Amino acid sequence: xxxxxxxxxxxxxxxxxxxxxxxxxxxxxxxxxxxxxxxxxxxxxxxxxxxxxxxxxxxxxxxxxxxxxxxxxxxxxxxxxxxxxxxxxxxxxxxxxxxxxxxxxxxxxxxxxxxxxxxxxxxxxxxxxxxxxxxxxxxxxxxxxxxxxxxxxxxxxxxxxxxxxxxxxxxxxxxxxxxxxxxxxxxxxxxxxxxxxxxxxxxxxxxxxxxxxxxxxxxxxxxxxxxxxxxxxxxxxxxxxxxxxxxxxxxxxxxxxxxxxxxxxxxxx
Amino acid sequence: xxxxxxxxxxxxxxxxxxxxxxxxxxxxxxxxxxxxxxxxxxxxxxxxxxxxxxxxxxxxxxxxxxxxxxxxxxxxxxxxxxxxxxxxxxxxxxxxxxxxxxxxxxxxxxxxxxxxxxxxxxxxxxxxxxxxxxxxxxxxxxxxxxxxxxxxxxxxxxxxxxxxxxxxxxxxxxxxxxxxxxxxxxxxxxxxxxxxxxxxxxxxxxxxxxxxxxxxxxxxxxxxxxxxxxxxxxxxxxxxxxxxxxxxxxxxxxxxxxxxxxxxxxxxxxxxxxxxxxxxxxxxxxxxxxxxxxxxxxxxx
Numbered sequence: 001x002x003x004x005x006x007x008x009x010x011x012x013x014x015x016x017x018x019x020x021x022x023x024x025x026x027x028x029x030x031x032x033x034x035x036x037x038x039x040x041x042x043x044x045x046x047x048x049x050x051x052x053x054x055x056x057x058x059x060x061x062x063x064x065x066x067x068x069x070x071x072x073x074x075x076x077x078x079x080x081x082x083x084x085x086x087x088x089x090x091x092x093x094x095x096x097x098x099x100x101x102x103x104x105x106x107x108x109x110x111x112x113x114x115x116x117x118x119x120x121x122x123x124x125x126x127x128x129x130x131x132x133x134x135x136x137x138x139x140x141x142x143x144x145x146x147x148x149x150x151x152x153x154x155x156x157x158x159x160x161x162x163x164x165x166x167x168x169x170x171x172x173x174x175x176x177x178x179x180x181x182x183x184x185x186x187x188x189x190x191x192x193x194x195x196x197x198x199x200x201x202x203x204x205x206x207x208x209x210x211x212x213x214x215x216x217x218x219x220x221x222x223x224x225x226x227x228x229x230x231x232x233x234x235x236x237x238x239x240x241x242x243x244x245x246x247x248x249x250x251x252x253x254x255x256x257x258x259x260x261x262x263x264x265x266x267x268x269x
Numbered sequence: 270x271x272x273x274x275x276x277x278x279x280x281x282x283x284x285x286x287x288x289x290x291x292x293x294x295x296x297x298x299x300x301x302x303x304x305x306x307x308x309x310x311x312x313x314x315x316x317x318x319x320x321x322x323x324x325x326x327x328x329x330x331x332x333x334x335x336x337x338x339x340x341x342x343x344x345x346x347x348x349x350x351x352x353x354x355x356x357x358x359x360x361x362x363x364x365x366x367x368x369x370x371x372x373x374x375x376x377x378x379x380x381x382x383x384x385x386x387x388x389x390x391x392x393x394x395x396x397x398x399x400x401x402x403x404x405x406x407x408x409x410x411x412x413x414x415x416x417x418x419x420x421x422x423x424x425x426x427x428x429x430x431x432x433x434x435x436x437x438x439x440x441x442x443x444x445x446x447x448x449x450x451x452x453x454x455x456x457x458x459x460x461x462x463x464x465x466x467x468x469x470x471x472x473x474x475x476x477x478x479x480x481x482x483x484x485x486x487x488x489x490x491x492x493x494x495x496x497x498x499x500x501x502x503x504x505x506x507x508x509x510x511x512x513x514x515x516x517x518x519x520x521x522x523x524x525x526x527x528x529x530x531x532x533x534x535x536x537x538x539x540x541x542x543x544x545x546x547x548x549x550x551x552x553x554x555x556x557x558x559x560x561x562x563x564x565x566x567x568x569x570x
Contacts, residue, residue: 007373014360094356097323098413101350102374104322104341266324 004103004112005119011086012120021082025124028074029131033067037139055145063140064150065162068132072166072225075128076173077195079121083174084190086117087181097267106263114178121170129163161227168244169225172251173198176217179254182262214238220247271335274299274421274452275320279329282315288476289315292329295471295481297454302447304463304484305456307473313456314353316473317425321350334420346374349419351427355410359399363390363409366398370413384412389438403430411439415446422446424455428462440466488556492529495538498551508549511541525551 039046047053090096140147180190198218206213213219220243228240275297282290290312297303307313318324322341331338357366367381385394388408428436443453472480512519512528519528532554
């Protein structure tokens with residue numbers, strides 16, 4: 001499995017993919033965090049979907065990771081795209097047959113790829129955390145936000161909790177991307193379907209019936225990233241434990257079906 | 270220990286009602302170059318995929334290097350393969366592509382540069398795969414197949430896209446590998462290519478094995494052919510009748526009469542044609558090449 005993971009890391013570290021992805025992570029992490037402070041007095045809101053996050057909230061122990069939490073769902077979308085593309089490209093390039101000749105254990109191939117992509121996602125998350133928190137620290141004084149609580153024990157706990165939640169969420173999104181890649185065997189199809197579902201279809205469904213947000217996969221994973229307090233586009237919130245359970249079930253079922261098909265399916269392209 | 274590199278019995282693959290390979294039975298001795306011949310769509314690649322564990326047979330059994338094809342993990346570390354053309358990551362260099370496969374298989378990446386030089390890509394290893402010509406891609410595919418220092422090398426149409434010089438180099442490489450004890454199982458639809466390098470042959474047509482054995486046995490099984498041409502098409506029918514009247518099998522193909530018979534009979538044939546008022550523009554006794562042999566055996570024109 002480790003040979004597969006190391007081989008996969010060779011592909012993931014290619015400059016266009018690595019620096020392109022990390023560049024996007026840096027840009028959006030800085031943007032999301034900066035807007036929280038720059039637009040703090042804006043009547044249009046300073047957070048996603050026009051929510052207003054005031055000085056009192058930003059001054060809490062969780063204030064330092066508010067930007068990081070906001071960008072968490074976006075990191076998930078990036079992970080979904082990377083995991084889907086890296087998995088499906090083996091079919092479109094025909095390279096899967098090379099992999100299987102050199103490593104016939106198909107589950108080992110999947111696990112190795114998963115481990116490598118998880119490491120890639122971890123680098124993304126760490127980078128995002130560093131950029132988000134740094135931007136927050138730099139911009140807080142100018143926005144007259146008190147940062148005393150950010151670096152206390154509660155602040156450190158909030159940082160650790162956010163990191164874990166975002167990691168779980170991003171890996172969940174990534175796994176869904178991998179499942180789509182295995183099922184559709186085309187990077188474009190897998191990414192299109194995944195992104196369209198998460199960004200458009202789920203939001204439309206929730207707009208039609210708000211309670212559906214408790215059962216849709218993207219909503220659960222976004223809720224995990226934000227610690228279970230994600231507001232839907234209309235109203236309401238999802239409990240963390242509920243999101244963890246339902247999101248986990250989606251990811252587990254998807255992974256089981258895709259793994260079964262990957263192990264059993266003929267490699268004829 | 271088994272003295273066969275490949276041994277399959279009744280190997281079959283069906284996709285729904287369509288039979289891709291039907292009850293294929295053949296053996297490839299160790300240390301030989303075995304040509305795997307058949308027209309496009311005859312089931313060569315499907316057979317190779319089954320041997321490599323990429324697709325599951327619907328029937329039959331097989332062994333590679335003494336291990337059942339149900340357990341590819343037991344023999345694939347000793348097998349190098351290039352199936353259905355070279356497939357690599359376009360954005361990675363040739364060298365990095367080989368590094369990926371070396372890492373995956375647990376082989377030393379120190380071998381990579383040497384392999385690139387062996388296939389004539391020593392100075393292009395750092396170029397991205399997407400910038401390679403078809404011939405260079407084929408060479409990289411062969412280098413990848415050589416990564417495990419294989420006991421058995423399986424190559425599917427390895428000379429596709431190569432220029433004549435490249436084809437010669439691949440032939441020389443395969444011969445040198447075989448001389449050093451590597452068994453080579455190489456497919457091609459260009460029968461004349463394999464005729465020059467194969468010790469052993471497996472011929473496939475519409476998913477069925479139509480010949481398996483030594484190359485020399487196949488050639489001995491065939492009678493030499495006398496090819497006769499005349500300036501008049503009507504005379505070809507007369508020539509065929511003369512040959513058939515003398516008890517020889519004769520067919521008209523590509524504007525000439527092909528008569529099965531020894532070279533010595535050409536003189537008799539020439540005299541008989543002259544007596545019948547037919548002037549020959551060409552009369553050539555020759556040994557059939559592999560392609561003609563294949564057509565004779567399979568009945569294709």
